[in-house]
């Protein structure tokens with residue numbers, strides 16, 4: 580396992596260097612199946628597409644359903660099928676980005692394979708790690724799958740339109756998260772109603788401008 584991680588870190592470091600050189604801000608988006616990753620990417624596209632050039636890499640075990648959803652919005656999307664693999668690895672991203680003109684891209688969003696376990700261990704060379712937890716999954720998931728929640732920059736709590744249908748306890752979630760990851764930014768969102776989308780768009784835009792300053 581240590582060899583596998585070391586090889587992955589090597590590729591991730593090379594990806595990160597390339598992204599930095601080309602001025603691309605890269606989000607590694609992780610969550611369970613059905614938490615709303617693709618819906619979230621579509622919302623992000625609608626909020627930023629007029630000011631920034633966006634591309635998407637979709638990771639799934641099989642099918643090209645999600646990349647077709649993205650392409651239907653006129654945004655470039657590359658599908659990676661892992662053929663059963665439960666996470667993306669940096670080398671897969673390295674191959675996929677050969678098909679992108681990074682010079683023309685400001686923001687690259689990578690939808691990782693739906694899974695709260697394995698993606699946490701494999702850096703892709705991203706600038707930020709964003710995890711989505713959706714309300715129907717329950718507020719206890721950070722307790723049960725701590726690693727992915729410990730290592731994220733932003734936690735998006737999606738499907739807040741469903742809060743009243745469940746016993747999801749936001750205070751309990753926030754308390755657990757402060758213990759696991761005191762620096763995390765928590766954003767509440769409904770991809771269905773777009774409530775909370777502005778705060779997310781503001782966060783990304785600040786990061787994009789910061790990248791521009793450095794680059």
Ligand SMILES: Nc1nc2c(ncn2[C@@H]2O[C@H](COP(=O)(O)OP(=O)(O)O)[C@@H](O)[C@H]2O)c(=O)[nH]1
Nearest residue numbers: 612613614615616617618737738739769770771
């Ligand atoms: N009620 C509600 N449903 C949502 C929300 N976001 C996504 N969904 C639904 O959840 C399902 C899974 O969404 P999808 O974006 O495909 O999730 P993914 O598997 O994580 O990419 C779809 O039926 C979406 O319409 C939300 O904020 N509220």
Ligand SMILES: [Mg+2]
Nearest residue numbers: 616617645690
């Ligand atoms: Mg999806």
